[in-house]
Amino acid sequence: MPIEALQTDITTLDVDALVNAANESLLGGGGVDGAIHRAAGPGLLDECRALPQVRPGVRCPTGEARITGGHRLRARHVIHTVGPVWRGGGHDEAALLASCYRESLRLAMEQRVASMAFPAISCGIYGYPPERAVPIAVREVRTWLGAHDAPVRVVFACFGAEMAALYREALG
Numbered sequence: 001m002p003i004e005a006l007q008t009d010i011t012t013l014d015v016d017a018l019v020n021a022a023n024e025s026l027l028g029g030g031g032v033d034g035a036i037h038r039a040a041g042p043g044l045l046d047e048c049r050a051l052p053q054v055r056p057g058v059r060c061p062t063g064e065a066r067i068t069g070g071h072r073l074r075a076r077h078v079i080h081t082v083g084p085v086w087r088g089g090g091h092d093e094a095a096l097l098a099s100c101y102r103e104s105l106r107l108a109m110e111q112r113v114a115s116m117a118f119p120a121i122s123c124g125i126y127g128y129p130p131e132r133a134v135p136i137a138v139r140e141v142r143t144w145l146g147a148h149d150a151p152v153r154v155v156f157a158c159f160g161a162e163m164a165a166l167y168r169e170a171l172g
């Protein structure tokens, strides 16, 4: 199945599942998280709030993922994942980021999604350098799809031409 990079606002995509670059509270924020919550409407926040806390204030630890409905989005599902905050690269950031992609794909496959879109997890407010994050995203998606023989169309939704160019280079 094709993996492609599109320069677009992720909320406009007609795919079965959108991945959200959330924070551990899952109660919304800025960036793509804010855009997804605005487009999905208040039902998404209500559903997130009802998810169990694994410790006070934490519904999804960094590197993990949780799934909800899409509410007013065209997507049927939102997969919320929490990327690492970039702290120079020596704090397990690469492994945690890779885990976000794998865990999101695992939840998507459980729901039998045929198409899904990822934002550039951690590359905004969390400060992960895109030139380091993009090859991880591409490698994890490729490896995972290859290993699971999953017929899933994956879109990397890129905010801006520079990000789209990085993905296209990594995709080859």
Ligand code: AR6
Pocket: 008, 009, 010, 011, 021, 022, 023, 028, 029, 030, 031, 032, 033, 034, 035, 083, 119, 120, 121, 122, 123, 124, 125, 126, 127, 128, 157, 158, 159, 163
């Ligand atoms: N469509 C596609 N990509 C987008 C969109 C959009 N509508 N909006 C932003 N981006 P960020 P993070 C890009 O900051 O770094 C939130 O407050 C953006 O240009 O959204 O993982 C959460 O609640 C960048 O390339 O996510 C967390 O607290 C990428 O999406 C924190 O931000 C990710 O940027 C998570 O930070």
